[in-house]
Amino acid sequence: MRQPRNCFRSLVFCTLVLTGLFSAVFMATAQWSDGRLPEPDPPAAVQPSVEKPLLRALAEPASSDTEWTFHKTADNQHPDGIEQQMTWLMNRARTDPTQEGIWLATMDDPDVAGARSYFSVDVDLLQAEFADIQAKPPSAFDVRLYQAARAHADYLVATDSQSHTDQLNRVVDEGFTYQSYRGNVFSYTRSGIHGHAGFNIDWGGDDPTGMQPGRGHRQAIMSIDGDYTNVGLAVVAEADPVTGVGPFVTTGNYCSANTAQTNHFNRFLVGTVWRDLNDNDQYDPGEGMGGISVRPDRGAYHAVTADSGGYAMPILDAGTYTVSFSGSGISGETTRTVTMDSQSLLLDLVYINGDPGDAEAITGPASGISQHTVQLNGTVNANGQDVDYYFEYGPTTQYGDISDVFSTTANQGIAIAVSALSPGTLYHFRLVVVTDTDTINGNDRSFETVPADGSEPLATPSSSGGGGGCFIGSVFR
Numbered sequence: 001m002r003q004p005r006n007c008f009r010s011l012v013f014c015t016l017v018l019t020g021l022f023s024a025v026f027m028a029t030a031q032w033s034d035g036r037l038p039e040p041d042p043p044a045a046v047q048p049s050v051e052k053p054l055l056r057a058l059a060e061p062a063s064s065d066t067e068w069t070f071h072k073t074a075d076n077q078h079p080d081g082i083e084q085q086m087t088w089l090m091n092r093a094r095t096d097p098t099q100e101g102i103w104l105a106t107m108d109d110p111d112v113a114g115a116r117s118y119f120s121v122d123v124d125l126l127q128a129e130f131a132d133i134q135a136k137p138p139s140a141f142d143v144r145l146y147q148a149a150r151a152h153a154d155y156l157v158a159t160d161s162q163s164h165t166d167q168l169n170r171v172v173d174e175g176f177t178y179q180s181y182r183g184n185v186f187s188y189t190r191s192g193i194h195g196h197a198g199f200n201i202d203w204g205g206d207d208p209t210g211m212q213p214g215r216g217h218r219q220a221i222m223s224i225d226g227d228y229t230n231v232g233l234a235v236v237a238e239a240d241p242v243t244g245v246g247p248f249v250t251t252g253n254y255c256s257a258n259t260a261q262t263n264h265f266n267r268f269l270v271g272t273v274w275r276d277l278n279d280n281d282q283y284d285p286g287e288g289m290g291g292i293s294v295r296p297d298r299g300a301y302h303a304v305t306a307d308s309g310g311y312a313m314p315i316l317d318a319g320t321y322t323v324s325f326s327g328s329g330i331s332g333e334t335t336r337t338v339t340m341d342s343q344s345l346l347l348d349l350v351y352i353n354g355d356p357g358d359a360e361a362i363t364g365p366a367s368g369i370s371q372h373t374v375q376l377n378g379t380v381n382a383n384g385q386d387v388d389y390y391f392e393y394g395p396t397t398q399y400g401d402i403s404d405v406f407s408t409t410a411n412q413g414i415a416i417a418v419s420a421l422s423p424g425t426l427y428h429f430r431l432v433v434v435t436d437t438d439t440i441n442g443n444d445r446s447f448e449t450v451p452a453d454g455s456e457p458l459a460t461p462s463s464s465g466g467g468g469g470c471f472i473g474s475v476f477r
Contacts, residue, residue, distance in 0.1 A: 081284075089283075094138060095138075097134070100130055101130025109193050140231070140344065144171075145230060146232035149170075152170050156251070160245055177258040179259075181256075202218045221254075226256055227266065233250065233253075235249070271349065290308065291304060292304065319339070359380075371421070378413070380411070380414055380433055388405055429446070
């Protein structure tokens with residue numbers, strides 16, 4: 001095996017689509033005594049089921065020469081950095097609910113930590129609830145849902161309020177025909193992370209758990225009661241010292257589309273093209289790469305990223321696609337291979353330290369966990385280089401053991417079986433990719449083996465706290 005140099009990098013995450021529901025709210029950090037709570041009973045709606053058309057040849061183009069433009073505004077300004085960050089965080093959460101619960105319970109963002117403390121959020125219950133949530137597909141940003149969300153956020157600013165009054169009606173007015181719908185609002189958002197956490201923790205209420213009964217906001221974010229495949233998030237700044245709302249007013253619309261209507265879909269290739277400038281394995285405002293063409297080798301549509309780096313395009317047929325990324329900031333053409341099934345798929349392209357040609361290591365969640373064995377999963381993006389790859393694992397983040405070592409020049413999903421583990425034991429693990437010059441370390445994850453008595457292990461936080469960055473692409477689902 002190559003002798004690696006100590007060069008740390010990481011990535012993570014793949015997948016899926018969205019649900020919607022009601023509002024989330026919060027006070028300025030300096031005003032915890034204010035005690036503001038999200039509004040109860042956020043709106044949800046379901047229309048009678050419709051039969052999906054079997055063929056779209058007459059209504060939809062047959063060539064990827066057609067650009068899908070519904071994933072951004074005409075001026076490329078929305079989703080902006082905060083709106084894209086919240087969309088990215090939502091889609092990341094859906095790929096790995098267990099890790100999301102750990103992150104929400106342990107992250108040290110002062111506004112989020114302050115809210116957890118003020119509302120006495122039961123962080124153990126929070127993690128247990130997320131461990132029980134099924135992974136779901138990502139949501140695609142839709143400009144019609146965004147325009148409706150923006151109109152509602154502007155209304156909340158104008159009325160200095162937080163409510164759902166006419167929120168759903170605004171979706172209808174924008175011409176989006178939904179099968180199912182949920183809506184969230186948070187008139188006191190302090191940042192993208194704060195807004196996302198407010199919705200997903202769903203803090204507040206009279207419940208001794210410190211979380212709202214029914215977890216309605218979470219229902220939308222995590223697509224728990226349906227597949228909310230389309231989303232529109234509007235985050236509007238409000239700095240008027242006379243008003244009580246702000247510093248940002250957030251409105252979210254989450255929908256499953258009525259696919260009997262033209263330009264309404266529920267299966268997308270979704271993602272973000274971005275540079276991890278601060279190397280924190282997480283999309284932050286200002287890191288997006290705009291004007292990047294994202295083109296599958298077949299199908300009806302391609303997309304061009306918004307200035308914030310986000311993109312989405314409908315995929316009409318299941319199967320394997322080679323997706324090319326090209327444009328200013330990308331040297332030549334970068335490709336990824338993905339396999340689409342019946343659901344949306346998350347495909348991010350992230351550049352570490354500004355170098356798109358680097359090999360990448362993406363640690364996925366463990367599977368097939370028993371008393372003594374586990375399957376460790378991940379994605380290796382060799383980007384044409386001859387690389388070795390393996391997993392490090394052990395009871396701490398110092399690891400201590402490695403799996404079998406393999407080699408590749410491809411971009412591919414990988415799975416390696418590990419045995420001789422101890423029952424009822426917490427293990428940390430990460431994927432490692434070794435080139436001729438570098439060692440690239442994937443993000444840390446953890447799992448707990450089944451105890452000797454056969455009882456179900458508890459979800460245990462990873463020492464990395466926040467989990468991972470983004471997903472680059474996988475050939476398996």
